[in-house]
Amino acid sequence: MNILVIADEETPSLWDYFRPEKLKDVxxxxxxxxxxxxxLSFLATFCKGPVLYVHGNHDDRYEKTPPEGCICIEDKIYxxxxxxxxxxxxxxxxxPGINQYTERKxxxxxxxxxxxLWRKKGFDIxxxxxxxxxxxxxxDWAHMGFECFVKLLDIYHPKYYIHGHIHLNYGGGHTRRQQYGETEIINGYQFHKFEYETGKEIKML
Known part of the structure:
Protein backbone atom coordinates (compact mmCIF):
# COMPACT_ATOMS: atom_id res chain seq x y z
CA MET A 1 0.00 0.00 0.00
CA ASN A 2 1.33 3.42 -0.98
CA ILE A 3 0.72 6.15 1.59
CA LEU A 4 1.12 9.89 1.07
CA VAL A 5 1.76 11.88 4.24
CA ILE A 6 1.14 15.65 4.27
CA ALA A 7 1.58 18.31 6.95
CA ASP A 8 2.13 21.96 7.83
CA GLU A 9 2.60 23.57 4.39
CA GLU A 10 0.65 23.12 1.17
CA THR A 11 2.89 21.90 -1.64
CA PRO A 12 2.48 23.79 -4.95
CA SER A 13 3.19 20.60 -6.94
CA LEU A 14 0.13 19.01 -5.34
CA TRP A 15 -2.13 22.04 -5.71
CA ASP A 16 -1.18 24.94 -7.98
CA TYR A 17 0.71 22.71 -10.43
CA PHE A 18 -1.17 19.49 -9.79
CA ARG A 19 -1.50 16.70 -12.33
CA PRO A 20 -3.84 13.74 -11.61
CA GLU A 21 -1.12 11.18 -12.38
CA LYS A 22 0.75 12.33 -9.26
CA LEU A 23 -1.79 10.46 -7.14
CA LYS A 24 -2.45 7.51 -9.46
CA ASP A 25 -0.59 5.03 -7.23
CA VAL A 26 -1.55 6.57 -3.86
CA LEU A 40 -7.37 18.31 1.73
CA SER A 41 -10.71 18.43 -0.08
CA PHE A 42 -8.90 18.99 -3.39
CA LEU A 43 -6.65 15.98 -2.89
CA ALA A 44 -9.61 13.84 -1.81
CA THR A 45 -11.25 14.32 -5.21
CA PHE A 46 -8.26 12.73 -6.97
CA CYS A 47 -7.20 10.00 -4.52
CA LYS A 48 -8.71 6.54 -4.96
CA GLY A 49 -8.43 5.94 -1.23
CA PRO A 50 -9.56 7.97 1.79
CA VAL A 51 -7.95 11.11 3.18
CA LEU A 52 -7.61 10.76 6.94
CA TYR A 53 -6.65 13.71 9.11
CA VAL A 54 -6.00 15.02 12.60
CA HIS A 55 -5.98 18.68 13.63
CA GLY A 56 -2.92 20.85 13.89
CA ASN A 57 -2.64 23.66 16.42
CA HIS A 58 -3.62 26.16 13.69
CA ASP A 59 -6.69 24.22 12.54
CA ASP A 60 -9.37 25.90 14.66
CA ARG A 61 -10.99 26.89 11.34
CA TYR A 62 -11.87 23.22 10.77
CA GLU A 63 -14.70 23.72 13.27
CA LYS A 64 -16.57 25.88 10.74
CA THR A 65 -15.09 24.59 7.48
CA PRO A 66 -13.96 20.97 7.84
CA PRO A 67 -12.29 19.34 4.83
CA GLU A 68 -15.04 17.95 2.62
CA GLY A 69 -14.76 14.34 1.53
CA CYS A 70 -12.18 13.59 4.23
CA ILE A 71 -12.33 11.61 7.48
CA CYS A 72 -11.32 12.99 10.87
CA ILE A 73 -9.78 10.28 13.06
CA GLU A 74 -9.25 12.32 16.22
CA ASP A 75 -9.39 10.04 19.30
CA LYS A 76 -10.14 7.02 17.10
CA ILE A 77 -8.48 3.93 15.74
CA TYR A 78 -9.49 3.83 12.10
CA PRO A 96 -5.22 29.95 23.56
CA GLY A 97 -6.61 27.50 21.03
CA ILE A 98 -8.96 24.53 20.90
CA ASN A 99 -6.28 22.24 19.47
CA GLN A 100 -3.66 22.77 22.16
CA TYR A 101 -3.31 20.50 25.18
CA THR A 102 -1.42 20.12 28.42
CA GLU A 103 0.36 16.83 29.01
CA ARG A 104 -2.40 15.85 31.40
CA LYS A 105 -5.21 16.54 28.93
CA LEU A 117 -6.95 -0.02 22.12
CA TRP A 118 -7.99 -3.26 23.80
CA ARG A 119 -10.54 -4.20 21.13
CA LYS A 120 -8.19 -3.43 18.23
CA LYS A 121 -5.22 -4.98 20.05
CA GLY A 122 -3.14 -1.86 19.54
CA PHE A 123 -2.42 0.00 16.33
CA ASP A 124 -0.04 -0.04 13.37
CA ILE A 125 0.31 3.70 12.74
CA ASP A 140 10.41 25.71 22.99
CA TRP A 141 6.90 25.47 24.45
CA ALA A 142 5.21 25.67 21.05
CA HIS A 143 7.06 22.64 19.68
CA MET A 144 7.54 20.53 22.77
CA GLY A 145 6.43 16.92 22.37
CA PHE A 146 4.19 14.78 24.58
CA GLU A 147 5.58 12.22 27.01
CA CYS A 148 2.42 10.14 26.66
CA PHE A 149 3.22 9.62 22.97
CA VAL A 150 6.51 8.01 23.99
CA LYS A 151 4.60 5.66 26.30
CA LEU A 152 2.32 4.66 23.43
CA LEU A 153 5.37 3.76 21.35
CA ASP A 154 6.93 1.84 24.24
CA ILE A 155 3.79 -0.15 25.01
CA TYR A 156 2.33 -0.89 21.55
CA HIS A 157 5.39 -0.78 19.26
CA PRO A 158 3.54 0.42 16.14
CA LYS A 159 5.20 0.00 12.77
CA TYR A 160 5.07 3.75 12.08
CA TYR A 161 4.72 6.97 14.02
CA ILE A 162 3.82 9.87 11.71
CA HIS A 163 3.73 13.47 12.90
CA GLY A 164 3.98 17.05 11.67
CA HIS A 165 4.50 20.38 13.49
CA ILE A 166 8.31 20.21 13.31
CA HIS A 167 9.19 21.85 9.99
CA LEU A 168 12.28 20.36 8.42
CA ASN A 169 13.47 23.85 7.47
CA TYR A 170 13.66 24.84 11.14
CA GLY A 171 17.16 23.42 11.37
CA GLY A 172 18.29 21.76 14.58
CA GLY A 173 19.07 18.39 13.02
CA HIS A 174 15.49 17.31 12.36
CA THR A 175 15.23 14.51 9.80
CA ARG A 176 12.52 13.06 7.58
CA ARG A 177 12.81 9.57 9.03
CA GLN A 178 14.36 7.98 12.08
CA GLN A 179 14.03 4.84 14.15
CA TYR A 180 12.72 4.52 17.69
CA GLY A 181 12.87 0.94 18.89
CA GLU A 182 10.65 -1.11 16.59
CA THR A 183 8.90 2.01 15.26
CA GLU A 184 9.92 4.07 12.25
CA ILE A 185 9.18 7.76 12.73
CA ILE A 186 8.22 9.89 9.74
CA ASN A 187 8.09 13.67 9.81
CA GLY A 188 5.28 14.55 7.40
CA TYR A 189 6.35 18.15 6.72
CA GLN A 190 4.98 19.22 3.30
CA PHE A 191 4.73 15.69 1.83
CA HIS A 192 6.32 12.26 1.89
CA LYS A 193 5.23 9.11 0.07
CA PHE A 194 6.20 5.60 1.10
CA GLU A 195 5.16 1.97 0.67
CA TYR A 196 3.66 0.61 3.88
CA GLU A 197 4.69 -3.01 3.40
CA THR A 198 8.38 -2.31 2.78
CA GLY A 199 8.87 1.16 4.22
CA LYS A 200 10.55 2.20 0.97
CA GLU A 201 10.33 5.88 0.08
CA ILE A 202 8.58 6.56 -3.24
CA LYS A 203 9.50 9.61 -5.28
CA MET A 204 6.68 11.85 -6.43
CA LEU A 205 6.27 12.55 -10.15
Missing part, protein backbone atom coordinates in the same frame (compact mmCIF):
# COMPACT_ATOMS: atom_id res chain seq x y z
CA UNK A 27 -3.85 4.30 -1.83
CA UNK A 28 -4.18 6.43 1.31
CA UNK A 29 -3.47 10.02 2.35
CA UNK A 30 -2.67 10.88 5.97
CA UNK A 31 -2.71 14.54 7.05
CA UNK A 32 -0.88 15.55 10.22
CA UNK A 33 -2.57 18.95 10.37
CA UNK A 34 -2.00 22.69 9.86
CA UNK A 35 -3.20 22.57 6.27
CA UNK A 36 -5.88 24.52 4.41
CA UNK A 37 -9.08 22.42 4.51
CA UNK A 38 -9.59 23.19 0.81
CA UNK A 39 -6.23 21.56 0.11
CA UNK A 79 -8.90 0.58 10.25
CA UNK A 80 -8.26 0.62 6.51
CA UNK A 81 -7.45 -2.59 4.65
CA UNK A 82 -6.19 -4.18 7.82
CA UNK A 83 -4.02 -1.21 8.91
CA UNK A 84 -4.99 0.26 12.29
CA UNK A 85 -4.38 4.02 12.45
CA UNK A 86 -4.66 5.88 15.76
CA UNK A 87 -5.27 9.64 15.54
CA UNK A 88 -4.32 12.27 18.12
CA UNK A 89 -4.10 15.83 16.84
CA UNK A 90 -3.10 19.10 18.46
CA UNK A 91 0.05 20.49 20.01
CA UNK A 92 1.43 21.25 23.44
CA UNK A 93 -0.44 24.22 24.94
CA UNK A 94 1.45 27.47 24.53
CA UNK A 95 -1.40 29.92 23.76
CA UNK A 106 -3.48 14.61 26.15
CA UNK A 107 -2.94 11.72 28.55
CA UNK A 108 -6.66 11.81 29.42
CA UNK A 109 -7.55 11.63 25.72
CA UNK A 110 -5.48 8.49 25.40
CA UNK A 111 -6.98 7.00 28.57
CA UNK A 112 -10.48 7.39 27.13
CA UNK A 113 -9.40 5.25 24.19
CA UNK A 114 -8.54 2.25 26.36
CA UNK A 115 -11.46 0.15 25.07
CA UNK A 116 -10.58 0.82 21.42
CA UNK A 126 0.21 6.52 15.27
CA UNK A 127 -0.85 9.72 13.47
CA UNK A 128 -0.36 12.96 15.40
CA UNK A 129 0.39 16.60 14.82
CA UNK A 130 2.90 17.13 17.63
CA UNK A 131 6.02 15.05 18.07
CA UNK A 132 6.84 12.81 21.01
CA UNK A 133 8.85 14.28 23.88
CA UNK A 134 12.56 13.90 23.29
CA UNK A 135 11.92 12.29 19.90
CA UNK A 136 12.19 14.83 17.08
CA UNK A 137 10.54 17.62 19.11
CA UNK A 138 12.04 21.01 20.02
CA UNK A 139 12.88 22.81 23.27
Missing amino acids: DLILSCGDLNPKY EYKGIRIMGLGGSYRYS MRNRIFKMWFS LLTHAAAYGVDDAN
Whole structure:
Protein backbone atom coordinates (compact mmCIF):
# COMPACT_ATOMS: atom_id res chain seq x y z
CA MET A 1 0.00 0.00 0.00
CA ASN A 2 1.33 3.42 -0.98
CA ILE A 3 0.72 6.15 1.59
CA LEU A 4 1.12 9.89 1.07
CA VAL A 5 1.76 11.88 4.24
CA ILE A 6 1.14 15.65 4.27
CA ALA A 7 1.58 18.31 6.95
CA ASP A 8 2.13 21.96 7.83
CA GLU A 9 2.60 23.57 4.39
CA GLU A 10 0.65 23.12 1.17
CA THR A 11 2.89 21.90 -1.64
CA PRO A 12 2.48 23.79 -4.95
CA SER A 13 3.19 20.60 -6.94
CA LEU A 14 0.13 19.01 -5.34
CA TRP A 15 -2.13 22.04 -5.71
CA ASP A 16 -1.18 24.94 -7.98
CA TYR A 17 0.71 22.71 -10.43
CA PHE A 18 -1.17 19.49 -9.79
CA ARG A 19 -1.50 16.70 -12.33
CA PRO A 20 -3.84 13.74 -11.61
CA GLU A 21 -1.12 11.18 -12.38
CA LYS A 22 0.75 12.33 -9.26
CA LEU A 23 -1.79 10.46 -7.14
CA LYS A 24 -2.45 7.51 -9.46
CA ASP A 25 -0.59 5.03 -7.23
CA VAL A 26 -1.55 6.57 -3.86
CA ASP A 27 -3.85 4.30 -1.83
CA LEU A 28 -4.18 6.43 1.31
CA ILE A 29 -3.47 10.02 2.35
CA LEU A 30 -2.67 10.88 5.97
CA SER A 31 -2.71 14.54 7.05
CA CYS A 32 -0.88 15.55 10.22
CA GLY A 33 -2.57 18.95 10.37
CA ASP A 34 -2.00 22.69 9.86
CA LEU A 35 -3.20 22.57 6.27
CA ASN A 36 -5.88 24.52 4.41
CA PRO A 37 -9.08 22.42 4.51
CA LYS A 38 -9.59 23.19 0.81
CA TYR A 39 -6.23 21.56 0.11
CA LEU A 40 -7.37 18.31 1.73
CA SER A 41 -10.71 18.43 -0.08
CA PHE A 42 -8.90 18.99 -3.39
CA LEU A 43 -6.65 15.98 -2.89
CA ALA A 44 -9.61 13.84 -1.81
CA THR A 45 -11.25 14.32 -5.21
CA PHE A 46 -8.26 12.73 -6.97
CA CYS A 47 -7.20 10.00 -4.52
CA LYS A 48 -8.71 6.54 -4.96
CA GLY A 49 -8.43 5.94 -1.23
CA PRO A 50 -9.56 7.97 1.79
CA VAL A 51 -7.95 11.11 3.18
CA LEU A 52 -7.61 10.76 6.94
CA TYR A 53 -6.65 13.71 9.11
CA VAL A 54 -6.00 15.02 12.60
CA HIS A 55 -5.98 18.68 13.63
CA GLY A 56 -2.92 20.85 13.89
CA ASN A 57 -2.64 23.66 16.42
CA HIS A 58 -3.62 26.16 13.69
CA ASP A 59 -6.69 24.22 12.54
CA ASP A 60 -9.37 25.90 14.66
CA ARG A 61 -10.99 26.89 11.34
CA TYR A 62 -11.87 23.22 10.77
CA GLU A 63 -14.70 23.72 13.27
CA LYS A 64 -16.57 25.88 10.74
CA THR A 65 -15.09 24.59 7.48
CA PRO A 66 -13.96 20.97 7.84
CA PRO A 67 -12.29 19.34 4.83
CA GLU A 68 -15.04 17.95 2.62
CA GLY A 69 -14.76 14.34 1.53
CA CYS A 70 -12.18 13.59 4.23
CA ILE A 71 -12.33 11.61 7.48
CA CYS A 72 -11.32 12.99 10.87
CA ILE A 73 -9.78 10.28 13.06
CA GLU A 74 -9.25 12.32 16.22
CA ASP A 75 -9.39 10.04 19.30
CA LYS A 76 -10.14 7.02 17.10
CA ILE A 77 -8.48 3.93 15.74
CA TYR A 78 -9.49 3.83 12.10
CA GLU A 79 -8.90 0.58 10.25
CA TYR A 80 -8.26 0.62 6.51
CA LYS A 81 -7.45 -2.59 4.65
CA GLY A 82 -6.19 -4.18 7.82
CA ILE A 83 -4.02 -1.21 8.91
CA ARG A 84 -4.99 0.26 12.29
CA ILE A 85 -4.38 4.02 12.45
CA MET A 86 -4.66 5.88 15.76
CA GLY A 87 -5.27 9.64 15.54
CA LEU A 88 -4.32 12.27 18.12
CA GLY A 89 -4.10 15.83 16.84
CA GLY A 90 -3.10 19.10 18.46
CA SER A 91 0.05 20.49 20.01
CA TYR A 92 1.43 21.25 23.44
CA ARG A 93 -0.44 24.22 24.94
CA TYR A 94 1.45 27.47 24.53
CA SER A 95 -1.40 29.92 23.76
CA PRO A 96 -5.22 29.95 23.56
CA GLY A 97 -6.61 27.50 21.03
CA ILE A 98 -8.96 24.53 20.90
CA ASN A 99 -6.28 22.24 19.47
CA GLN A 100 -3.66 22.77 22.16
CA TYR A 101 -3.31 20.50 25.18
CA THR A 102 -1.42 20.12 28.42
CA GLU A 103 0.36 16.83 29.01
CA ARG A 104 -2.40 15.85 31.40
CA LYS A 105 -5.21 16.54 28.93
CA MET A 106 -3.48 14.61 26.15
CA ARG A 107 -2.94 11.72 28.55
CA ASN A 108 -6.66 11.81 29.42
CA ARG A 109 -7.55 11.63 25.72
CA ILE A 110 -5.48 8.49 25.40
CA PHE A 111 -6.98 7.00 28.57
CA LYS A 112 -10.48 7.39 27.13
CA MET A 113 -9.40 5.25 24.19
CA TRP A 114 -8.54 2.25 26.36
CA PHE A 115 -11.46 0.15 25.07
CA SER A 116 -10.58 0.82 21.42
CA LEU A 117 -6.95 -0.02 22.12
CA TRP A 118 -7.99 -3.26 23.80
CA ARG A 119 -10.54 -4.20 21.13
CA LYS A 120 -8.19 -3.43 18.23
CA LYS A 121 -5.22 -4.98 20.05
CA GLY A 122 -3.14 -1.86 19.54
CA PHE A 123 -2.42 0.00 16.33
CA ASP A 124 -0.04 -0.04 13.37
CA ILE A 125 0.31 3.70 12.74
CA LEU A 126 0.21 6.52 15.27
CA LEU A 127 -0.85 9.72 13.47
CA THR A 128 -0.36 12.96 15.40
CA HIS A 129 0.39 16.60 14.82
CA ALA A 130 2.90 17.13 17.63
CA ALA A 131 6.02 15.05 18.07
CA ALA A 132 6.84 12.81 21.01
CA TYR A 133 8.85 14.28 23.88
CA GLY A 134 12.56 13.90 23.29
CA VAL A 135 11.92 12.29 19.90
CA ASP A 136 12.19 14.83 17.08
CA ASP A 137 10.54 17.62 19.11
CA ALA A 138 12.04 21.01 20.02
CA ASN A 139 12.88 22.81 23.27
CA ASP A 140 10.41 25.71 22.99
CA TRP A 141 6.90 25.47 24.45
CA ALA A 142 5.21 25.67 21.05
CA HIS A 143 7.06 22.64 19.68
CA MET A 144 7.54 20.53 22.77
CA GLY A 145 6.43 16.92 22.37
CA PHE A 146 4.19 14.78 24.58
CA GLU A 147 5.58 12.22 27.01
CA CYS A 148 2.42 10.14 26.66
CA PHE A 149 3.22 9.62 22.97
CA VAL A 150 6.51 8.01 23.99
CA LYS A 151 4.60 5.66 26.30
CA LEU A 152 2.32 4.66 23.43
CA LEU A 153 5.37 3.76 21.35
CA ASP A 154 6.93 1.84 24.24
CA ILE A 155 3.79 -0.15 25.01
CA TYR A 156 2.33 -0.89 21.55
CA HIS A 157 5.39 -0.78 19.26
CA PRO A 158 3.54 0.42 16.14
CA LYS A 159 5.20 0.00 12.77
CA TYR A 160 5.07 3.75 12.08
CA TYR A 161 4.72 6.97 14.02
CA ILE A 162 3.82 9.87 11.71
CA HIS A 163 3.73 13.47 12.90
CA GLY A 164 3.98 17.05 11.67
CA HIS A 165 4.50 20.38 13.49
CA ILE A 166 8.31 20.21 13.31
CA HIS A 167 9.19 21.85 9.99
CA LEU A 168 12.28 20.36 8.42
CA ASN A 169 13.47 23.85 7.47
CA TYR A 170 13.66 24.84 11.14
CA GLY A 171 17.16 23.42 11.37
CA GLY A 172 18.29 21.76 14.58
CA GLY A 173 19.07 18.39 13.02
CA HIS A 174 15.49 17.31 12.36
CA THR A 175 15.23 14.51 9.80
CA ARG A 176 12.52 13.06 7.58
CA ARG A 177 12.81 9.57 9.03
CA GLN A 178 14.36 7.98 12.08
CA GLN A 179 14.03 4.84 14.15
CA TYR A 180 12.72 4.52 17.69
CA GLY A 181 12.87 0.94 18.89
CA GLU A 182 10.65 -1.11 16.59
CA THR A 183 8.90 2.01 15.26
CA GLU A 184 9.92 4.07 12.25
CA ILE A 185 9.18 7.76 12.73
CA ILE A 186 8.22 9.89 9.74
CA ASN A 187 8.09 13.67 9.81
CA GLY A 188 5.28 14.55 7.40
CA TYR A 189 6.35 18.15 6.72
CA GLN A 190 4.98 19.22 3.30
CA PHE A 191 4.73 15.69 1.83
CA HIS A 192 6.32 12.26 1.89
CA LYS A 193 5.23 9.11 0.07
CA PHE A 194 6.20 5.60 1.10
CA GLU A 195 5.16 1.97 0.67
CA TYR A 196 3.66 0.61 3.88
CA GLU A 197 4.69 -3.01 3.40
CA THR A 198 8.38 -2.31 2.78
CA GLY A 199 8.87 1.16 4.22
CA LYS A 200 10.55 2.20 0.97
CA GLU A 201 10.33 5.88 0.08
CA ILE A 202 8.58 6.56 -3.24
CA LYS A 203 9.50 9.61 -5.28
CA MET A 204 6.68 11.85 -6.43
CA LEU A 205 6.27 12.55 -10.15
